[in-house]
Amino acid sequence: MSQSIVPSFSTAIHRPRDGYPQPVHSPDINRSLNDSLSAMQHSHSVRPSGGRWAAAVLWACLPLFTCGLATPVTIGFAAYWLRNVWHFVAACVYLVGIGSFMISAVSYAEFADIPEPLAVMVTLGLLLSWCGGGVHSAFLVPHMVRARLRATPPPPHRPMEVHRRTTSPGQHHRPRPGQPEWVGHYRVVRELGRGGQGAVYLATAPNGTRVAVKVLHDLVDEMARKRFAREVDAARRVATFSTARLLDVSISGQHPYIVSEYVDGPSLEQLVKKHGPRDEDGLTRLALATAGALAAIHKAGIVHRDFKPSNVLIGHDGPRVIDFGIAKALDQVTMTTGKMVGTPPYMSPEQLSGETVGPPSDVFSWASTIIFAATGRPAFGEDTVPAVFNRLLTVQPDLSPLPPALRAIVGACLNKRPDERPSASDVMLAIVH
Template sequence: MVAPLDPDDPRALGEFTLSGRLGEGGQGVVFLGRTPGGEPVAVKVLKSGFDSAVKERLVRELDAMRGVAPFCTARVLTAVVDGRMPYVVSEFIDGPSLQQRVGSGGPLRGGELERLAVGTATALAAIHAAGIVHRDFKPGNVILGPDGPRVVDFGIARHGASDTITAGPVGTPAYLAPEQIAGHPATPAADVFAWGATIVFAATGRAAFGADSVPAVMHRILTAEPDASALPASLRGVVERCLAKDPARRPASRDLLLELVGSAPDPLRAGAAAATRPEGVRQGEPTAILTAAGATLPGSAEATEAGGERRSSRTGIVIGAVAAVAALSVTAVLLAPRLLSDDKGSTSSPSAGATTTVSPTTTSPVLPTDATLENAVTDDDGTAQDDGTAQDDPVTTDDEAGDPTATPKATAVPTTRPGGTVPTAFAGTWGGHIEPTEFVAGYDETDVQITLEPGKDTGSWKDITSSCQADLRLTRSSETALVFRIDKCAAGEIALVRTDDGLSYRWDSAKGKVLFQGTLVKS
């Protein structure tokens, strides 16, 4: 939808006339413009006040856009980076955003949803293959054009040198990856996480981690698993992997696309989104990047291999493939070998806006390693059998005992058996303070409340800080310990052990990322 221009909005920029507003975001305002020949274009006016370092980065990022295939993004036509109003002119895609489409027509179903998944995964693979990180992938940045979905608005030209959330949120909170919330820069793995959250929104009409207060949403991103049950079986598993808390466990965008179009990824490359730079491509003709005076800045030299060999061009393959197919899903299949292979393929057309280029040494932070509940398994007759994973009570060294700042050790859980009900000794409402057993930025201590009834195999759980509530399902029990499954708010396992002080509380995430513990007392 095009809104009228505000009284203070410019009516023209360079040779482009402006006729209305297409949207406004954290980096600037997007206008509907016209070329001298009458062709519609999107003109993004960036917030001014850039220092020289930001301008240089913007030039590099715009140049990197040339490596993204144009069929899945909006081509950048020109840009002016100096002057009072820096702006970028890109191809206008006529269609609603995914956010608007779901808002007016409800969730996507069947082939429509799967075409969206394949089309946007294709775009993400192309973006990463050009060495670019989107950093703001979300439903509002997916335009449903007449020829399929296009990924747009790469959120270019942010103020300051830092890309981390500690310098201000980069991206939309509901689609930030856990490591971004923890203060780390965005990587291709963060884009994959945002893709998964976007597909959940498309299938359900709801943000994957809620849409209430920003602190509550971020807390869920860090601790809870989204409900992906509305997704078809063909998408559910891969989306859940894309939403893994640990970036190293997410598929690379190239492997994601291969899985969607029916090819198994190379296991040696699984999880490469978190640790390696996507394969670059040979650059085509430079995008015109203009200064206020109209001077064209030179493009970068074409990419080379580490050994100095130039990458071979496949521009003809891109042109032929795009011209030969009508359905985007078929396009993705035909182009997958070029976008995803270790081959030295290339793209040469300019793309939609870009964010940051990925350096060869860029790595994604890994969240805490697995730490799961140590429970003895049982034989069919119910007798306990040590599987080798149960641990004795942790030993505290003299040094640790004398150090009040030492990280608390995880408390071992006594042997339990499958099933059972809540004993009378555990009945009632319990509350207390819990904190992570090791410091991880973004994983904050909180207060929780649990209510249990005797003879039941269920209970209720509440995070006092975020007011998020969830049901508990008893999975293992004994007279002194209970283990519950929790699927919402803080998905994982909760173990309660009777102590002289009340109940020892221990929470382990569903994927074994973070361990919380504390003591609950009866109200």
């Protein structure tokens, strides 16, 4: 029953395993849910051609062919192409060396007339630009060849599906047909998941860090792109305590994308299904960390809107909350399509009734998630969607499996009235006292 009506970004930030939520379609709840799955526009993989390699090698030889005079231009172009500030600094250093040579050549008729300190500077600058620039350019050749994404028109619509990993960590990875090799400046390693909002890839950043990249396809209107950028920018300001940071976003071009920190670990949902409910100490630490994450998210002016076990990852340094801000951003873009954002067993009463969704909604979902961690079962059952919704609106779940220290605060968070629930900060204080 742990199912998601709109695909979650959680598949982006951890390795795919069994237990991912699948879409639910219920005509008893909303006919338009049948339209909530759409196609993903994806880019075809591009292998570097011999011509591109030849062009890159020729580019790298320019400093040698020009006695270093072209070095500032070649390295400056590389800095722009690779979006690397250090290459830009190097280009400036080369420019100073070449500039000193040119000024001296114009100012003095004979080299012997140049003052000795300036002559040394001119000689070193010319050698640096000539030899150093040649070596620097040669080093950048493979990076320049691959730093490009070529996109092709999208394929026909297809239903949502999640692709599980098919290679072991030690095996050589081959891109799937239609999978891009690059998204912006991020080299794609493999596809992690695919859904109605886009496709998710494990990728490598220019500095070698592993990241999760979600490529979207719904942002066709310019106003929608700007609104989406504002929402994601707010999410990037969230304090990093127990959250997975949003690192980058691009809304230009045919394929807008979001880049997030990659958390290598199972979700809470996967962990509980595999190893059973958490013990008292583990549950208390989980409750405190996730409540703190929600407090930071709410302080940034963001409502998560889809807090659930699969959006809590258990990394080597503890729980991390993911997907914050993305659900709202996507909902802002597609709010006229009739899609419902949320996962039925972890939605709040106000989400079901169409009322304004604020921080109290996340607090309700947090309490439902803690009950799942303590019992291994959703707080409001996992049978049919209408039955779950009915219990969610009318029934108070059993709190006896929770540690005594958590029962009162979890019960308060499950109040059907949003204005009577504690804030995430209040939840933190209640747990530690």
